[in-house]
Amino acid sequence: MKRTLTILFLLIVCQVAAGQTLHYEVIKGSKKLGDMSVKRMLSENQVKYEIDSKVTFRILFSFTVDYESTSEYKYGRLIKEYTHNQLNGSTQKKSTIWFDGEKYTLDLDGTRTTLHETIKYSVATIYYEEPKDGQKVFSPQFGNYLTFTKVGEHQYEMESPDGINLYTYTNGICSEVKVSRDFAKFYFQMTPESLQAVKQKKIVSGNSPVVD
Secondary structure, eight states, rough: HHHHHHHHHHHHHHHHHHTTTTEEEEEETEEEEEEEEEEEEEEEEEEEEEEEEEEEEEEEEEEEEEEEEEEEEETEEEEEEEEEEETTTEEEEEEEEESSSSSSEEEEEEEEEOSSSOOOBGGGGGSSSOOOOOOOOTTTTEEEEEEEEEEETEEEEETTTTEEEEEETTTTTEEEEEEEEOOOOEEEEEOOOHHHHHHHTTOOOOOSSSOO
């Protein structure tokens, strides 16, 4: 009986783990430019995220942007995060931030700075947790906090040095991002399969426990 329950538990865990990846298509007009995936891995008091995207633009000439990010939280506190942005295979921006038990060290393009405040939200978390009006998230890529402003029902704007993003949420999960840049406007749209999983609550919002 105990063996049966153990096997059943492991099967459930495997099924849940397999359903924790959100898939998006990058769309401009009616044309697909690329893909993005956001993976969340949950364990006791810990959550990890992985973001991978590849987008190809053609404006006079073709250029491809690759972005990857990995981050780890424990008890609701960011422990470490790495981001890497490439343009046509060449590094454009790279950042690493880690917590040593007392402070954070941020290495942004080879320049190191220190932060002492607790980081509860970074860019990865916003895909799995709907923000509040005025909520700040830390961006290692810019080395600073960015602020969400509520502009509609389950819609929030966030301005960065690159431009403005408009986030739309379904059941607490980010289902679309409208990206406005000087050179183009495009969308990260959740695929129908991921959207169905969110609506059926096979993938639910929320992250790790909040820091006291």
